[in-house]
Amino acid sequence: MSMKRIVFLLLSVFFIPFLSFAEDIPIAPYLPAQNSPAAKTAPISVQYPYENMRIERGAKNIFLFGRVNVQKPVTLTINGTQVAVSDNGGFIAFLPVQTGNFPFVLTATTPTQTYQAVRHVNIEGTDISKFEHKAAFDKTALFPQSAVELLPNDTISLFAQGTPHAQVTFSLSGVKGAKNITMKEDPANPGNYRAQYTFKPDQKPLRSKVTYKLTKGPRNTKAKAVAPAKIKVRDAQKPFTYARVTLNGVKLRKLPTPSGNLYPFYRAYGDVRVSGVMNNQYRLQLNDKESAWLEKRRLKDISAPGADYKNTLSDMHIDYNDRRTRLTFDLTHPTTFSIREFSDSVQIILYGIDDFEESFSFDATNPLLERVDWAQTADKTYTFIAHLKEENTLWGHRYKFEDNKLHIDFMIRPETQATWEKPLKGARIVLDAGHNPRTKVPYDGAIGPSGYLEFQGTMALAEKLKPMLEAAGATVLMTRKGDNKMTLNQRYDFAAKNNAHIFVSLHYNALPNTTDPSAKPRGFTIFYAYPHSFDLAREMHAAFIKNVPLPDEGLTLNDVLFIPRISDFPSILVENAHLIIPEQEQMARTDAGQRIFVQALYEGIINFYQKQLPPPPPPQPVKKTKKRAKKK
Numbered sequence: 001m002s003m004k005r006i007v008f009l010l011l012s013v014f015f016i017p018f019l020s021f022a023e024d025i026p027i028a029p030y031l032p033a034q035n036s037p038a039a040k041t042a043p044i045s046v047q048y049p050y051e052n053m054r055i056e057r058g059a060k061n062i063f064l065f066g067r068v069n070v071q072k073p074v075t076l077t078i079n080g081t082q083v084a085v086s087d088n089g090g091f092i093a094f095l096p097v098q099t100g101n102f103p104f105v106l107t108a109t110t111p112t113q114t115y116q117a118v119r120h121v122n123i124e125g126t127d128i129s130k131f132e133h134k135a136a137f138d139k140t141a142l143f144p145q146s147a148v149e150l151l152p153n154d155t156i157s158l159f160a161q162g163t164p165h166a167q168v169t170f171s172l173s174g175v176k177g178a179k180n181i182t183m184k185e186d187p188a189n190p191g192n193y194r195a196q197y198t199f200k201p202d203q204k205p206l207r208s209k210v211t212y213k214l215t216k217g218p219r220n221t222k223a224k225a226v227a228p229a230k231i232k233v234r235d236a237q238k239p240f241t242y243a244r245v246t247l248n249g250v251k252l253r254k255l256p257t258p259s260g261n262l263y264p265f266y267r268a269y270g271d272v273r274v275s276g277v278m279n280n281q282y283r284l285q286l287n288d289k290e291s292a293w294l295e296k297r298r299l300k301d302i303s304a305p306g307a308d309y310k311n312t313l314s315d316m317h318i319d320y321n322d323r324r325t326r327l328t329f330d331l332t333h334p335t336t337f338s339i340r341e342f343s344d345s346v347q348i349i350l351y352g353i354d355d356f357e358e359s360f361s362f363d364a365t366n367p368l369l370e371r372v373d374w375a376q377t378a379d380k381t382y383t384f385i386a387h388l389k390e391e392n393t394l395w396g397h398r399y400k401f402e403d404n405k406l407h408i409d410f411m412i413r414p415e416t417q418a419t420w421e422k423p424l425k426g427a428r429i430v431l432d433a434g435h436n437p438r439t440k441v442p443y444d445g446a447i448g449p450s451g452y453l454e455f456q457g458t459m460a461l462a463e464k465l466k467p468m469l470e471a472a473g474a475t476v477l478m479t480r481k482g483d484n485k486m487t488l489n490q491r492y493d494f495a496a497k498n499n500a501h502i503f504v505s506l507h508y509n510a511l512p513n514t515t516d517p518s519a520k521p522r523g524f525t526i527f528y529a530y531p532h533s534f535d536l537a538r539e540m541h542a543a544f545i546k547n548v549p550l551p552d553e554g555l556t557l558n559d560v561l562f563i564p565r566i567s568d569f570p571s572i573l574v575e576n577a578h579l580i581i582p583e584q585e586q587m588a589r590t591d592a593g594q595r596i597f598v599q600a601l602y603e604g605i606i607n608f609y610q611k612q613l614p615p616p617p618p619p620q621p622v623k624k625t626k627k628r629a630k631k632k
C-alpha cells in the first residue's frame, strides 16, 4: 500500500541520525490496527488515535494510548516525553500537537533493545506559525462561512483567524457606523480575533458583506479578507418565514452549533415561524421572547399562512385507566410544545396557539393528579401545570400526536409481585449493552489501551447480570443479544414494545480528544434526566460507591444523552469506568473486575425495588444443621 511507503519515507527522514548509531533497532513500519493479526505481537501498539485520524481545529494537546508488548523493565518516551507504563503494558499520555499532519514517535527501551513506532494525526486548521513572517488571514475560519439571516436588534459574534499579535478590525458593508471596528485577540489563543455587533432596532433590511483588515503585522505588513458568506438583516415589519417540521417531536437546540446543547424539553412539530439562519440552522421563533435552533434538513419551506390561519386549542380533557392518566389537547394544527417534570408537578407548554376556548374538565377521581392549572404565559403560548396528588409518584410520561390531537400520558408505577425473597418478581427490566459490534475504525464507542472494545465490555456485564436478576424474580429483556446491532431509537422501541418497567444502559467512558485524562480522578458516573429516574439513579450510585474501588464522578443530571432522555419509565445510563485508562480497562476485561461492576449493578436495582416494599420481616434464626453441613 502506498501509505506504508509514505510512512517509511517519513521515518527515514526522521531517524536517519538515530539509525546510523544503532542499526539493530527494529522499527514498526506503522502501528497495527486493533484486531489485526500483527497487533498481538507488535512491540508497540497505539489503539487511539488511529493512523491519520482527523482531530478538531485548534487542538493543542491530545491524548493517545496503547500498549508496550516487550519484556520488562521498559522505559517509554513519546516525542521525547517519558510516559508511565502500567503493569499490563498499557499507557496513556496527553501531549502537545501542531496543526497539520503530526507524528507521535514512540520509543520503548529495554536493557537489551530499543523499539520504535510512529503514529500520525491530522490536526485541522491553519498553522499559525505560517503567519509569523507576513500578515495573513485563514479564509476558512472567517465568520460567516455560510449564509446568516438575522433581525434588527440581533447580536452577532464575529470571528477571524490570522497573524497573531496584530491589529484586526471588521466592517459591515451598508451598515451605518459599522466600519473598521476593532476586534479583541483571545489571549489564550493568539491569532484568534473576536468582536460582537448589535444591529440597531431601526436597521433597514440589507445584505452585508464582512471585511476583515489586519494591520501591524510582521515588518508592518497588512492583509484584508472578505468572509465567504454574507449577513442578511431581515425586514422588522416582515420578520418571519414559515416552515414545517415533519418529524414528530424533533428536539431543538439552544445555540446554532452542530452538536450538544439540546434543549431538554421542547418537541418541535407542525408549522413554525423562522426568524433567522446561521450555520445551516434555522432559528424558530416560539413566541416574542423564546427561540430555538433546528437543522435545515429537518424543515420544509412553506409559504406564509393566509390571514385566516388560526391554531385554536378547542378543548383539553383528562381520562385515565389503571396504567396511565392521559391529557388530550384538541388543536386545529399540530404544534411545538414542551414537557417538564418536577417532583410535585408536570409543566406542559404549547406554543403557536392563537386561541384557547377555555374548555376543559377535571375529574376529581383521578388517582394521580390533584388538579390542573393553566394560564396564557406569553404571546401564542399556553402553560398547563398538572399537580400530582403525592410527590414522586410519576413513573414516566410520553406524548403522541394523533392528527391534530396531542396526547400526553402520565404513567404510574407498574404492579409487581415483589417479596423480600424475590424482590424483582414481576419486574420487567431492560438491560442495554451499549454500542454495537464494530472492530474497524471508527469504532462504535470507546476502546482501551490493549484494544478491548466498549461493545464487548458492556455485553460481558449484561450477560453476567441477567441470570442474577432472573434469580431474584425479574424478567430481563436484552436489547442486544449476540452480534445484533441496534440504533438508539430501536433500543427505545424494543423497550416500549416489550412493556419495560425500567431501562438500565451499560457503558464504559472515554474522553474528548483534547481533554487531559489526568486532570481529575476518573471513575464511574450515573446519568439520569428526569425526577422519575432519580430514585433508580441514586440507588445505583450508592451501590457503586459501596462496591467499586474507583473514583466517584457523580450522580449526574444529563439532558443531552439519548438514553436518560427516554421518558416513559425510569431510565439511567451507567458509565462503569474509563476504558481508556489502562488499569480500568484491565478491570473491564477480566472476570474478577467484571464481577465487581455486576455486583454494584445488581445491588443498585435490587435496592431500588426493595425500597418500595413494606419493611422486611425479622431475620430468621440460623439453622445449625446447615452450618455443620457447610463445614464438611
Ligand SMILES: [Zn+2]
Pocket: 434, 435, 445, 446, 454, 507, 508, 509
Ligand atoms: Zn458508551
